[in-house]
Amino acid sequence: xxxxxxxxxxxxxxxxxxxxxxxxxxxxxxxxxxxxxxxxxxxxxxxxxxxxxxxxxxxxxxxxxxxxxxxxxxxxxxxxxxxxxxxxxxxxxxxxxxxxxxxxxxxxxxxxxxxxxxxxxxxxxxxxxxxxxxxxxxxxxxxxxxxxxxxxxxxxxxxxxxxxxxxxxxxxxxxxxxxxxxxxxxxxxxxxxxxxxxxxxxxxxxxxxxxxxxxxxxxxxxxxxxxxxxxxxxxxxxxxxxxxxxxxxxxxxxxxxxxxxxxxxxxxxxxxxx
Numbered sequence: 001x002x003x004x005x006x007x008x009x010x011x012x013x014x015x016x017x018x019x020x021x022x023x024x025x026x027x028x029x030x031x032x033x034x035x036x037x038x039x040x041x042x043x044x045x046x047x048x049x050x051x052x053x054x055x056x057x058x059x060x061x062x063x064x065x066x067x068x069x070x071x072x073x074x075x076x077x078x079x080x081x082x083x084x085x086x087x088x089x090x091x092x093x094x095x096x097x098x099x100x101x102x103x104x105x106x107x108x109x110x111x112x113x114x115x116x117x118x119x120x121x122x123x124x125x126x127x128x129x130x131x132x133x134x135x136x137x138x139x140x141x142x143x144x145x146x147x148x149x150x151x152x153x154x155x156x157x158x159x160x161x162x163x164x165x166x167x168x169x170x171x172x173x174x175x176x177x178x179x180x181x182x183x184x185x186x187x188x189x190x191x192x193x194x195x196x197x198x199x200x201x202x203x204x205x206x207x208x209x210x211x212x213x214x215x216x217x218x219x220x221x222x223x224x225x226x227x228x229x230x231x232x233x234x235x236x237x238x239x240x241x242x243x244x245x246x247x248x249x250x251x252x253x254x255x256x257x258x259x260x261x262x263x264x265x266x267x268x269x270x271x272x273x274x
Contacts, residue, residue, distance in 0.1 A: 041094040049089045057081035066091050121213025122185055127152040128178030129167045129193050132202040132222030139220050146171055149196035152179050159187035186213045199223040
């Protein structure tokens with residue numbers, strides 16, 4: 001009886017020891033998954049996996065962690081998720097691979113730009129031709145009016161400008177200040193006038209001026225009616241009565257001297273006139 005019990009216990013112990021070992025030997029060993037390195041994203045951000053020979057969607061899903069259904073949708077696969085060796089399988093989208101910057105051309109130094117031509121602005125020149133009745137070359141606004149029918153000219157000495165106007169222009173304006181040249185560029189100028197028929201100048205009829213931007217210059221030139229000039233000129237038959245008297249006395253004195261000289265020539269030698 002004791003031997004049966006011992007044998008029975010020994011059998012039970014043997015079974016308990018051998019059975020787990022048997023299951024361990026018969027069970028298929030779990031394959032050691034290779035370490036998966038996530039492929040480098042393409043320049044457009046796609047992550048591509050090249051399918052090895054004999055791999056299925058399930059194996060790739062276990063290897064990459066991407067669900068089978070997602071692999072099917074991303075790659076437009078059939079219901080069986082059929083793959084081909086060497087097929088490019090899209091696993092997802094990531095950031096674009098860092099591209100090595102290409103060295104560009106060295107910057108070309110810019111040449112020095114030319115200095116822009118300065119803008120000097122413009123001014124105004126007004127020329128008055130007036131009737132210098134008293135001949136003092138100074139205009140009396142109340143008694144010496146402007147003379148129409150003449151010509152006024154402005155010519156640039158160091159700038160490209162030339163213009164001529166009739167002195168009648170704007171003469172009826174109550175605020176007439178002479179014939180005015182507007183928008184004249186800054187610079188040096190020669191100005192001159194020509195008097196109309198029937199007038200003689202009482203001063204030089206040209207001048208040189210310098211005009212600054214924003215400046216307004218007034219220049220006056222005098223002329224006198226020829227009728228006034230002739231009346232005051234002794235050579236034209238005019239003159240004062242006193243000058244006539246003095247001239248007559250000189251003529252009489254000359255005649256007396258001539259008579260005395262003739263008497264001296266007729267007197268005999270040795271006689272004297274007393």
